[in-house]
Amino acid sequence: MTHLSNRRRFLxxxxxxxxxxxxxxxxxxxxxxARPVKVMVGFAAGGATDVCTRIAxxxxxxxxxxxxxxxxxxxxxxxxxxxxxxxxxxxxxTLLASTASNAVNATYYPNLPFNIVNDTVPIGGVVSYPLIxxxxxxxxxxxxxxxxxxxxxxxxxxxIGSFGSGTSxxxxxxxxxxxxxxxxxxxxxxxEAAALPDIIAGQVQGMFCTPSAGLPLIRxxxxxxxxxxxxxxxxxxxxxxxxxxxxxxxxxxxxxGLSAPKGTPAAIVERVNQALVAGLEDAxxxxxxxxxxxxxxxxAPAAYGKLMADEVEKWGKVVKLAGIKAE
Numbered sequence: 532m533t534h535l536s537n538r539r540r541f542l543x544x545x546x547x548x549x550x551x552x553x554x555x556x557x558x559x560x561x562x563x564x565a566r567p568v569k570v571m572v573g574f575a576a577g578g579a580t581d582v583c584t585r586i587a588x589x590x591x592x593x594x595x596x597x598x599x600x601x602x603x604x605x606x607x608x609x610x611x612x613x614x615x616x617x618x619x620x621x622x623x624x625t626l627l628a629s630t631a632s633n634a635v636n637a638t639y640y641p642n643l644p645f646n647i648v649n650d651t652v653p654i655g656g657v658v659s660y661p662l663i664x665x666x667x668x669x670x671x672x673x674x675x676x677x678x679x680x681x682x683x684x685x686x687x688x689x690x691i692g693s694f695g696s697g698t699s700x701x702x703x704x705x706x707x708x709x710x711x712x713x714x715x716x717x718x719x720x721x722x723e724a725a726a727l728p729d730i731i732a733g734q735v736q737g738m739f740c741t742p743s744a745g746l747p748l749i750r751x752x753x754x755x756x757x758x759x760x761x762x763x764x765x766x767x768x769x770x771x772x773x774x775x776x777x778x779x780x781x782x783x784x785x786x787x788g789l790s791a792p793k794g795t796p797a798a799i800v801e802r803v804n805q806a807l808v809a810g811l812e813d814a815x816x817x818x819x820x821x822x823x824x825x826x827x828x829x830x831a832p833a834a835y836g837k838l839m840a841d842e843v844e845k846w847g848k849v850v851k852l853a854g855i856k857a858e
Contacts (some may be wrong), residue, residue, distance in 0.1 A: 543697050563799050569835040570789070572601050572628045573609025575722040578694065579741035579825070580609075583658045583787050584628040584715055586819055586849040590810035593802065599626075606722060608636050608697030608857070610643060617645045621794030623803070629790040631699040634842035639697040640857045648843060653836035654789040655804045656828035657811070658820055661761040661784055662703050663745045664774065665754040666737035675758045675777040678737075682713040689715040692726040692738040697857055699772040699785040702846055703739045703760050706803065710778050730754055738831040741785065742767060742824025760784060768825040786828060788835050804832055 570588050574580040581603060589601035604612035609632045619625035629663070633647045672678045682689045693701035696719040704717065718735055720726035723744040729735040731753045739760065746767060748754045759765040760775035762782040765773075775781040789807065791800060809826035810816050819829055830838070850856070 538603040547582055547663045563802060564595055564612040567600050568624050570628055571604050571612040572598055572600050572627045573606050573612030576603050577724055578722050579743045580628055580630055580787050582743055583825060585712055587657045590816060591806050594806045608632055608695050610636055612642060614645055617792050619792050621792040623795055623799040628786050628787055631785045631842060634839055635699060635702045635846040636697045637843045638847035646841050649786060650793050651790040652795045652800055653832045654791055654800050655807050655832060655835050656788040656830035658825040659777040659828045660742050660825040661765050662739040663756050664758045665740050665745050665756050668731040668755050669733040670736050675774055679711050679713055679758055683713055686714060690718050690735045691715045692718045692720055692735045694723045694726060695719050700739045703783045704851055706783055706849050710781055711774045746824050800832055
């Protein structure tokens, strides 16, 4: 009897010991956040990633009771911000605005000191959007077919900008070159705000730009949209055809989400995800994103993690096929 009682007591204590860390983690998540949360953004203030992230984290701050503060760490195609976030403690107080550019960089930068898939924890998607191939009005073309013909007929005379080496803008251009056989000079900028004035002036002939940056200029006639990168038409530019209508199989999109450093407790990830999804389904946020020409992308953590892994694989193939890498 004594033996059975002791064994039962041992099992109870063991169960309590195993449950204690789970209880502590869950209790920690219930009080999270207890102080401001930093969100690292790898692009300049005013760009698509920055603006879309700020809308989401403003909501998170309101719902979770502490400010979520954006910190812009630009450079190296957003790798500086990613590395800073990954090097932080996995306690939920430093997050990363992860993007399609991070998926590109996994292969484009062969010597990164981190692995974006293995060293981060997915929280959820924020928005997705097509990239728009815009050109200078001085360029004598109005369609994708005409642009391809003009570029082939004028070797060395067409320069296409991007909002940074290794970004989705750059690699969407590389995908276009690979699938069409055109050749042009890539001109990387530090963000769209720096590139678009040169396109307006005709110093650079075009760029794959984001809707938030491009739509106002397109509507004002300062730049010309000739194609969108997604397979379906873009609701905000219904008269601009998908590039895939001319270049069979062409399909690419850009996106923004939230990730955390490896080791961040699952209960905190779930808490942030639930608040984020609620925001992306809110009519006011949908309206704000709609004005920017982007679509909310609510996703569970596992689904967002799969998206990142799939995109790393997809863009890795493009990088290798194009034979490019960061200098």
